[in-house]
Amino acid sequence: QPGGQQGLQQGGQQVREQFKQSVIEVASFLHQxxxxxxxxxxxxxxIRKPEPIxxxxxxxxxxxxxxxxxxxxxxxxxxSNVGICMLFPPLDETQVxxxxxxxxxxxxxxxxxxxxxxxxxxxxxxxRKKTPTKKDDGRxxxxxxHCCFVxxxxxxxxxxxxxxxxxxxxxxxxxxxxxxxxxxxxxxVGQCLQKIVDDGKTETVIRGNGPPELxxxxxxxxxxxxxxxxxxxxGVFDLGFKEKGFTVDMEELRMLLSxxxxxxxxxxxxxxxxxxxxxxxxxxGLGVYVNKEWLKHGVNHVYCNIFPTGKCTVTxxxxxxxxxxxxxxxxxxIIDLFVQCRKRGVNTAPSKRARKR
Numbered sequence: 015q016p017g018g019q020q021g022l023q024q025g026g027q028q029v030r031e032q033f034k035q036s037v038i039e040v041a042s043f044l045h046q047x048x049x050x051x052x053x054x055x056x057x058x059x060x061i062r063k064p065e066p067i068x069x070x071x072x073x074x075x076x077x078x079x080x081x082x083x084x085x086x087x088x089x090x091x092x093x094s095n096v097g098i099c100m101l102f103p104p105l106d107e108t109q110v111x112x113x114x115x116x117x118x119x120x121x122x123x124x125x126x127x128x129x130x131x132x133x134x135x136x137x138x139x140x141x142r143k144k145t146p147t148k149k150d151d152g153r154x155x156x157x158x159x160h161c162c163f164v165x166x167x168x169x170x171x172x173x174x175x176x177x178x179x180x181x182x183x184x185x186x187x188x189x190x191x192x193x194x195x196x197x198x199x200x201x202x203v204g205q206c207l208q209k210i211v212d213d214g215k216t217e218t219v220i221r222g223n224g225p226p227e228l229x230x231x232x233x234x235x236x237x238x239x240x241x242x243x244x245x246x247x248x249g250v251f252d253l254g255f256k257e258k259g260f261t262v263d264m265e266e267l268r269m270l271l272s273x274x275x276x277x278x279x280x281x282x283x284x285x286x287x288x289x290x291x292x293x294x295x296x297x298x299g300l301g302v303y304v305n306k307e308w309l310k311h312g313v314n315h316v317y318c319n320i321f322p323t324g325k326c327t328v329t330x331x332x333x334x335x336x337x338x339x340x341x342x343x344x345x346x347x348i349i350d351l352f353v354q355c356r357k358r359g360v361n362t363a364p365s366k367r368a369r370k371r
Contacts, residue, residue: 038160042178046188047246047330050094054248054327084352085254087345090328090338092249097196101183101204102232103239111222111232112181113207118219119162121210127167127202134159141165142174161186164206166199175199185240193334197242204236247331251341253348255324255356262322262348263357264300270351271302279343281305281315304340311336318344 102111119133130139142165162179177199178186185203187196210219211233220229232239255262270276272283284301299319306312311333318340319327326344331337348355 036182038180042161042186046096046186047248050096050188050246050248054094054250054329083258085258085260085324085349087254087341087349088252090249090251090341092192092247092334092337094248095187095190095192095196096246096248097185097187097190097193097200097242098244099185099187099197099200099240100243101185101200101207101236101240103235109223111183111220111224111229113179113183114217114219114221115159115162115179115181117217118179118207118210121213121215121219122162122164122206123209123213127169128164128206129167130165132163132165133161139165164203166202168195168198168202177203179203184243193242193245193247196245197240200240200242201237204238204240207233207236245332246329247334247337248327248329249337250325250327251345253320253324253326253345255352260324260356260358262320262324263355264320264322266357267320267348267351267355268300270355271300271347276347277305279305279308279347284317302344304343308343309336309339311339316340320344320348 122131124139130141164177166175167173175189185200190196281303303315
């Protein structure tokens with residue numbers, strides 16, 4: 015009986031540890047998605063200019079009663095991706111393997127692709143950011159040791175990619191433009207594991223309930239077993255209002271989108287409140303949740319920001335087809351409401367043709 019109780023305690027402790035690790039990974043993923051979303055929104059609201067939209071020469075162009083040609087939306091363009099990859103192959107629930115983060119940090123090779131590795135307060139290589147400094151109370155700004163941060167430059171030359179390596183074998187990317195880039199960055203981490211097991215040291219970097227041969231093989235096969243499990247896609251599209259000399263009347267648009275007639279497509283309209291840093295005032299955006307029932311690839315409501323210039327951002331879509339669907343739903347809905355929610359630009363006078371009509 016004492017042995018059985020000890021076994022139950024160990025099993026319960028293992029379950030708690032796995033649950034804790036899962037919570038950490040989910041929180042890290044959501045935090046990174048939020049960070050990337052804010053970056054994309056700020057760039058779309060202030061820095062990035064709308065892309066030129068092809069002008070239609072067709073005589074059958076859709077026009078308003080005053081003669082204005084309806085805008086044409088641009089397609090969705092992905093420009094940020096937060097990916098979750100897995101190093102280990104699909105395993106049974108009884109097989110539990112982990113990465114020794116201390117061993118990984120100590121032995122990870124610094125190469126042309128891997129510029130630096132950080133674990134807790136320790137750094138190897140040349141980090142892009144400043145190393146952590148101690149606060150007055152003795153704490154550090156980077157005190158977490160639940161993952162390793164690997165800074166990567168891809169063979170294509172794309173820089174400033176960061177990959178978090180968790181001990182469960184999961185990898186989380188930041189700074190990638192698309193899912194393929196996230197996968198390539200995670201394969202670089204797999205290649206690091208492959209080099210570690212052949213560095214001549216006896217200490218294993220993979221831990222688990224298996225023979226040493228299996229642990230070696232898991233590390234050696236890591237570059238081939240890496241797979242993209244989940245991704246959060248962020249990107250932009252343009253409604254084309256600015257190209258026609260108009261901006262979006264945000265208050266009118268909010269009332270139109272909140273109307274019950276649009277409840278099948280719009281789950282909720284979110285009007286951000288100003289925060290202490292006035293970021294919302296700078297963005298001046300209106301947020302909407304597109305109903306998942308309206309999307310063919312929808313498993314959840316997807317958030318979309320709409321700005322007065324007609325620029326829109328999609329945040330946290332599960333796939334590229336889903337992001338494209340969201341852009342299509344929003345574009346069609348708002349352009350159909352063009353007459354009601356348009357507002358002529360400050361420095362744009364009505365055309366002569368419009369005045370004659």
